Amino acid sequence: MAKNTSLHFRVVEGKDLPAKDVSGTSDPYCIIKVDNEVVARTATVWKNLNPFWGEEFTLHLPTGFHHLSFYVLDEDTIGHDDVIGKITLSKEAISSHPRGIDSWINLNHINPDEEVQGEISLELQVVEEAHKGALCCHVIEARDLAPRDISGTSDPFVRVLWNGQVLETAIIKKTRFPHWNELLEFVLEEGTSGETPLVVEVWDWDMVGKNDFLGRVVFSLDAFQKAPLKGWYRLLPFPKEEEDAGGKLGALRLRVRLAEERILPSRYYQPLVDLLVESVVCPPEEENVTPVALLEEVCSVESRQDVATRLVKIFLGQGLVVPFLDYLNLREISRTTDPNTLFRSNSLASKSMEQFMKVVGMPYLHEVLKSIINRIFEEKKYVELDPCKIEPSRTRRISFKGSLSEAQIRESSLEVLKGYLRDIMEAIVGSTKECPAAMRVAFKRLHKRVADRFPEAENQDAKYLAISGFLFLRFFAPAILTPKLFNLRDQHAGTQTSRTLLLLAKAVQSIGNLGLQVGHGKEQWMEPLHPFILSSIGRVKEFLDRLIEVDCEDEANRKQSWTLVHPSATIKEGYLHKHKADGLHLVSRFTFKKRYFWLNNKSFSYSKSPEWQARTSIPVQQICAVERVDENAFQQPHIMQITTRDNGSQLLTMYIQCKNVNELNQWLSAIRKVTVSNERMLPFCHPGAFRGSRWTCCLQTNRTARGCSRTHSAVTLGDWSDPLDPDVEAQMVYRQLLLGRDKLREKHQEFVKRGPTQEQGSGAQKGSDANSQRTAMAARLLEVIQALEQAHDAFEHQEEEEEEEEKAQISITPPP
Incomplete structure (x- = not known):
């Protein structure tokens, strides 16, 4: 049995921030700390006092954290960044909201005497x-x-x-x-x-x-x-209540939820998993009888995305993700009368398909879009079609003859947008073979279900719209609009590039809608792009036809090991700066050499460049610690250390510098995930370096002295590449059912009161049978919830007894 603590937080937006620059604005960004350790940094939103970030993080960490802090700073190109304010949420405050915190919270002044740690x-x-x-x-x-x-x-x-x-x-x-x-x-x-x-x-x-x-x-x-x-x-601060600035420093809208769970042995979750699987393997004729249907009814709308993610991972682990999605989609399709409203709501089916694409298809998305998105960011071209927003002064970069006319700007913008769109569509329609098999099979089944439900001639496009609605409208278009949220870029786009991405996302949405809304919206200034959009529809249909020409259902549905990444597949790669092995006596900035690194489940390797043939490779099994390094060790930030144990059990340390704190945390997290099952991991490490005959962190002169800081091998950032853990996912589903138990009981009582109908006829008999099935299924689900609750209580009682015995043993032990 283990304990699992996950902290989910989303920095949504800020409002009424104070101006820190002479221009009367600020360039705000957020630093997020857990117990004074930086775990994330949002992108900078330039020249904005009401910034929108929309950045979401999940942090898996040990149970002993105390508080979560959000610092808002103003980025300055020269000198130190200005501190605007902070928000601190204690673990107890977060825990007191089982469904999470979602609210505007005022920023407060920072008191140095309260910034204590250790x-x-x-x-x-x-x-x-x-x-x-x-x-x-x-x-x-x-x-x-x-x-x-x-x-x-x-x-x-x-x-x-x-x-x-x-x-x-x-x-x-x-x-x-x-x-x-x-x-x-x-x-x-x-x-x-x-x-x-x-x-x-x-x-x-x-x-x-x-x-x-x-x-x-x-x-x-x-x-x-x-x-x-x-x-x-x-160590604690002086007992002093935090003074509320009363909104003078602005506010942040935050979403924070703590999931602190005791994970039971697998056998306790099996009845719940069996019930969920039963919904898919043996679905009844009545579509709202199953445990999955009841789960959707009792869970809140706000938690539906999280529930969808958990269910997708459970069924991925069971090798039944495609039948699961097919079951949900069939439920959604069967109760939809107008094909134009299909999958337009935030139903469990819509959320599950959306999360499925993120979990399974993120490498595919990166392969299709990353190069073109990078080019858009690098070229920083001014693009605008809306006459009300055209700024002639911005076009001086385009023409050496001065500002262009409005017509010239629109014509230039049109050509730029068509060029980008052409490259995007070429990448998408040419990606059939790169699309994951499970996605292709899921789309194939969806295509058939919609075609069977709406066979009329006037609804021939419905089967294409169902697939493109997910693939284009909920996958490609959002990634183009906000590449940062899909890990395509490290930073949000500036104002100019952001406008380009918005126009491209609108065009891709219109193409995904097969041009149905072209010419009917309020944005008539998009009309110059309409010919390109309409000419792309035929190619999109051909692409979707090729996408569902797949006969690999066995491969897509076979039971996988608890990882979404093939052992030899690259999990993470990129340029980093590696510490030169014999460079300890050189000036710090000269001891790091640029190298290209690769990480997979078997090895961590590097070479001078991606094309370089000779690689140095470290087996993942030899890694026994991966930790961040204090800035004073090399007078440089964003450095991590990887400690390995060679065949002779000698410890060797490699120092690697990343370009920013987010890249550092991502590499730390990725390496920790692949080493999760390694034996003999180090419990302590030195967050400094051994230089000048002593450790820079604790000043000990013995090079082999035990580390002065605890390691953080359990702290990782959640993302699409997280290994599947069926017990954790089942526990989270149980937790949602527990929160909705009162509603489930009400439904059970409602079914019982209905009882068997007295009316005659096959329809009445069918309704009676369906109600009996609903009653029995609700009762079974309540029994499973009760059994899991009793198991948790038993383990908690056992832990309390063991703690009492340990305290008693300590109290009777005489002092030395």
């Missing part, structure tokens, strides 16, 4: 000797302290306060991982109250100005008077 190792005890008592505070070490100096480190010392007395440790220079190992003693006088608190404070010493606060821990004397306390204690 832990301190202490041993506290009261010693009685010769009618004299002493309170002993053994200050051992601290880790992960906040950096307060420009070097990215601090000069920490500890101040202990008790009963009006103050004692201090020595100052350890330039480290966030200090080792003191000092014993501070206070004389205990008779009559001293046990309620007098012992306060341990950590400070950063400054030669000029006042010292900086790094955190504190408060103990009651009664807590360790009978038995000593020893352990690691989290």
